[in-house]
Amino acid sequence: MKYLDGSFFSRHTRIVAFELIGHELVFETLGGLLTGKIVETEAYFGANDPASHAYRGVTPRNRVMFGPAGKTYVYFTYGNHYCLNIVTEKEGVAGAVLIRALEPLGGIDMMRKNRRQINVNHMTNGPGKLTQAFGISREHSGMDLNTGSSLRIVESPSLEPVQIEVTPRIGISRAKKKLLRFCLKDNAFVSR
């Protein structure tokens, strides 16, 4: 089993967001192993992207986005929700990929408990939902996605590019037109 590492993530954010589709997110918890296939992502840049947290430069919250690739960036939003990102680009260049939706594969009973949600189709089909299902919160920000970490991404066989749909990002108020959202075509677990 091969894990994606810094050499995968330290490339252009758009490429990383595109190629992450189809790989497996794995999270080791005290209660067991949680796994899910990544079916939806969004790319966020730095200075050239008004929708990105990194647009106005470094702040205490977004500092990890400017650091080395392959780390997690988790932030709290709307008073209720955490969102999971993976830092991309070379050190010093801001960039991150937001994981928007997963297809649950393993540990579904535990996800049900975390989410208090019976329906598997509504378990992880949104950025706030998947972090709740996996039990990911701000304390998991800045984690390294290396093999020694409890959170990592397992490489899956490559998809054909035609299987991946490219659309504008959603849920943002600025730079809405850029085609930076990627999802697995015809997958039931995509958020919208």
Add this chain to the structure above:
DNA sequence: GAGAAGATCTCCT
């Protein structure tokens, strides 16, 4: 220190 906005979700109509 105050005010406003926000990479969302859920419930209600």
Add this chain to the structure above:
DNA sequence: GGAGATCTTCTCA
């Protein structure tokens, strides 16, 4: 389809 919940973070004075 629409609005409220809820609180962190950032900006500006």
